[in-house]
Amino acid sequence: MGKFVIPVGPQHPALEEPESFSLMLEGERVAAANVTLGYNHRGIEKACESRTYIQDIYLLERICGICSHAHSTCYVQTVEDVAGLEVPKRALYIRSLIGELERVHSHLLWLGIAGHEIGFESLFMYSWKDREVVMDILELLTGNRVNYGMNTVGGVRRDITPEQAQDVLKALVILEEKTKYYIQLANEEVTLIDRLQGVGRLSKEDVLKYGATGPVMRAAGVSRDIRKDDPYAAYGELDFEVITDTHADVLGRTVVRVKELMESYKMIRQILKQMPDGPITVRAPKKIPAGEAVSRYEAPRGEDIHYLRSDGTDKPDRVKVRAPTLANLAAISNMLEGGYLADVPIVIAAIDPCFSCTDRAIKVVNASGGESMFDWEGLRRYSIDWYRKQGIDMKGTKLSRGED
Amino acid sequence: MIVDRIVTWARMKSPWIVHFNSGACNACDIEVLAALTPRYDVERFGILLKGSPRHADVLVCSGPVTLQQKERLKTIYEQMSEPKFVLAVGTCASSAGVFNGCYGVCGGVDTVLPVSAYIPGCPARPEAIIDGVVKLLKSLKK
Numbered sequence A: 001m002g003k004f005v006i007p008v009g010p011q012h013p014a015l016e017e018p019e020s021f022s023l024m025l026e027g028e029r030v031a032a033a034n035v036t037l038g039y040n041h042r043g044i045e046k047a048c049e050s051r052t053y054i055q056d057i058y059l060l061e062r063i064c065g066i067c068s069h070a071h072s073t074c075y076v077q078t079v080e081d082v083a084g085l086e087v088p089k090r091a092l093y094i095r096s097l098i099g100e101l102e103r104v105h106s107h108l109l110w111l112g113i114a115g116h117e118i119g120f121e122s123l124f125m126y127s128w129k130d131r132e133v134v135m136d137i138l139e140l141l142t143g144n145r146v147n148y149g150m151n152t153v154g155g156v157r158r159d160i161t162p163e164q165a166q167d168v169l170k171a172l173v174i175l176e177e178k179t180k181y182y183i184q185l186a187n188e189e190v191t192l193i194d195r196l197q198g199v200g201r202l203s204k205e206d207v208l209k210y211g212a213t214g215p216v217m218r219a220a221g222v223s224r225d226i227r228k229d230d231p232y233a234a235y236g237e238l239d240f241e242v243i244t245d246t247h248a249d250v251l252g253r254t255v256v257r258v259k260e261l262m263e264s265y266k267m268i269r270q271i272l273k274q275m276p277d278g279p280i281t282v283r284a285p286k287k288i289p290a291g292e293a294v295s296r297y298e299a300p301r302g303e304d305i306h307y308l309r310s311d312g313t314d315k316p317d318r319v320k321v322r323a324p325t326l327a328n329l330a331a332i333s334n335m336l337e338g339g340y341l342a343d344v345p346i347v348i349a350a351i352d353p354c355f356s357c358t359d360r361a362i363k364v365v366n367a368s369g370g371e372s373m374f375d376w377e378g379l380r381r382y383s384i385d386w387y388r389k390q391g392i393d394m395k396g397t398k399l400s401r402g403e404d
Numbered sequence B: 001m002i003v004d005r006i007v008t009w010a011r012m013k014s015p016w017i018v019h020f021n022s023g024a025c026n027a028c029d030i031e032v033l034a035a036l037t038p039r040y041d042v043e044r045f046g047i048l049l050k051g052s053p054r055h056a057d058v059l060v061c062s063g064p065v066t067l068q069q070k071e072r073l074k075t076i077y078e079q080m081s082e083p084k085f086v087l088a089v090g091t092c093a094s095s096a097g098v099f100n101g102c103y104g105v106c107g108g109v110d111t112v113l114p115v116s117a118y119i120p121g122c123p124a125r126p127e128a129i130i131d132g133v134v135k136l137l138k139s140l141k142k
């Protein structure tokens, strides 16, 4: 059987770095997969050292345009830790509120992309339509659809008014209704289950071995969540469950994400109910005393870690960021190996690497030296057609939403 | 020329776009995608997102240009057929924005390619993106 090497990428934006994959094929099967990083490397960590603590918030927020609040919260927590600031309760609640809304928007976004990759376009359109509901709320509360600019050292910059809280509650009712459909879809829709079950498996042992995180980890039955295990912001006072699943495959990751949506709604309700009155910031010094700190944050994609070392000036000495996708990428080769080429798009999408579907030139180079060209779209089409031949066609989905 | 007029008319009625992330934080990319979904639905204006630069009239760029992506951006641009236009989406694409001065960034898109229109915003809203494309098309008419 001929062996092929397929480079995929690099135009594939994930957090700081779009990846490039090179796949070794044996017939239809992926025999080996390699990942190359660094195409989106902008040098953010270094730039942090030449900007002040406050400027760095906005820079670090822009590491990722999906989990922007995750990065900025994680960073300000390190600064507050070193400076020994006591952040007001209300500010912590607002941080959690925005954090959960962000998770909702991120998971809905993911669901749409996953639908797109498997040829389930209605799901893409449904979930992105619903996502606009939460985008409106985020815009209402923060003034921007993404990159909210809510955090500052010592608290948050905008308060939540009672009217805004009412609007959030109203939106939750709509979102909850829609999410029930997605949960039903993931649990009952036969075509979807056939398409996702057993694809991109990563066993519990491998999850622990490679240090995968977030929904990828929880889908393999590992119950770990920074919000529970090492509570930050207001999570210590909220009652929620860590969602896990035992499928350990793409289906499991889907189930975990849709169920997490429900937990987020639950948390948002509690936050709005329990939020204490009071100030939303404390005065923070311009110069941060020398010291170092690490903070962890459960971003929608998994554990985000920021490290800070300060030297007593108004600029950090060192900032280090470990974004969740990096942790999950280590395991991706393992997920792809042994699977079909047709599964590659959904397996990559299932770790949720901030996937924005742009043109990614894919070159098929066969061992004898001949070349043929594929782009990402071509690979996606190939994957959809391949499954159609196996009798799995997302056009045949029975569960429809009726309205719309 | 009548043929030219027909071609311009066709181009204005259905501009096909290709999107390239040259180092963006993703938010702008997501907003470009969001413009395709039911709330905004740019397809009703005949604007279609294509996977290949060879099919596209407009190159929609987001993000500052990183050193790694610089050559790739040029290649993509060269693959497009004439006449072609470049749209810089977001503050980063317009001027490098917050990433100005980062060692991995060589600046806004206009440091590499000729840009026809800039859409500011961090991220640029879907409405702004649609508005930008429409303005670009109007300028074609002249």
Ligand code: SF4
Binding pocket: A062, A065, A147, B023, B024, B025, B026, B027, B028, B029, B062, B063, B064, B089, B090, B091, B092, B093, B097, B098, B121, B122, B123, B124
């Ligand atoms: S303009 Fe803002 S949102 Fe857009 S890519 Fe740049 S940092 Fe991200």
